[in-house]
Amino acid sequence: MIVTASELFKVAYGKFAVGAYNINNMEQTHGLFRGGIQSQSPFIIQISKGARKYADKRMLEAMIRAAETIYPEAVFVVHLDHGDEETCYDCIDSGFYSSVMIDASHEPFEKNVEITRRVVERAHAKGVSVEAELGMLGGVEEDVKVEEGHACLTDPEQAKEFVRLTGCDSLACAIGTSHGAYKFKGKQSIRFDVLEKIQKNLPGFPLVMHGSSSVPKSEIMRINAAGGKLDPSACGVDDNEYLPAAKLGVTKINIDTDGRLVWTRVHREYFRDHPEEFDFRGPGRVFMTEYANFIASRSEKLGSANTLSEVRNSILELRKNKAA
């Protein structure tokens, strides 16, 4: 069942967060759906501009529609990750996406408001949810690289004003995390002090945390032991901080890098251990199982495990009340 982010966040708010995972191919799609069901958790499928180009947007849509019939129990959002205005309109008009992110956070405040406002109008006319962004994460994001020192945390006062002016449904905040495998130096972690202030200014309003991969040391070590050359200083978010963030209003937690690490580890180890092999279905099968297990482990950390029937029933109830 495809649901909007707003529907899902109404059920999740303050209790748990929902994992948002980027998909680019068939193996990730199977793994994600299996992991969601295995852990009895809803999930958010994220499609980036890069993924739409890599796989072709029509291939991604067909694959997800197929997965919907293969795994009828799944409850999920189809979401555009880091969209520009044009891509948002393409997704809204497709009738397939139930949520889009307009990321105009690299623009000055007024321009960000203006662009987001336009997207919200077009999206809401079609019942599509809108995530917007204020503040700038460090690291690489789509084709934009934010240099160290240029990242800026979300201003809690501006956040309130931004939501009021734009009418967006959720807000991606920069609270210390960054995209990719090299997030923190030393002991730094999520800026809970900033998050608390944002929640105080926007009580009940769904917040989104990008750059939330945990980058397990064990994955980095296994990849390197199997021929990889990842910087051993790679470091991510402490996954024990997901649930405390959820209690402070974070309803969506974006995880992409960790899935790439699972893929890389599985394939490197597989070909190291089976040097005679050239059938890609061997590692593909292992990856689907490992990715499903990984997703299930995230559901546990996010607090979304075993919420599936409650989420489905609550959303069906919401829809019934809305129609009445």
Ligand SMILES: O=C(CO)COP(=O)(O)O
């Ligand atoms: O925020 C993300 C996608 O929008 C992904 O973040 P990671 O790089 O931490 O997985």
Ligand SMILES: O=C[C@H](O)COP(=O)(O)O
């Ligand atoms: O924030 C970016 C996501 O990790 C998606 O990455 P991508 O643009 O390489 O598909």
Ligand SMILES: [Zn+2]
């Ligand atoms: Zn951004």
Ligand SMILES: [Zn+2]
């Ligand atoms: Zn992101």
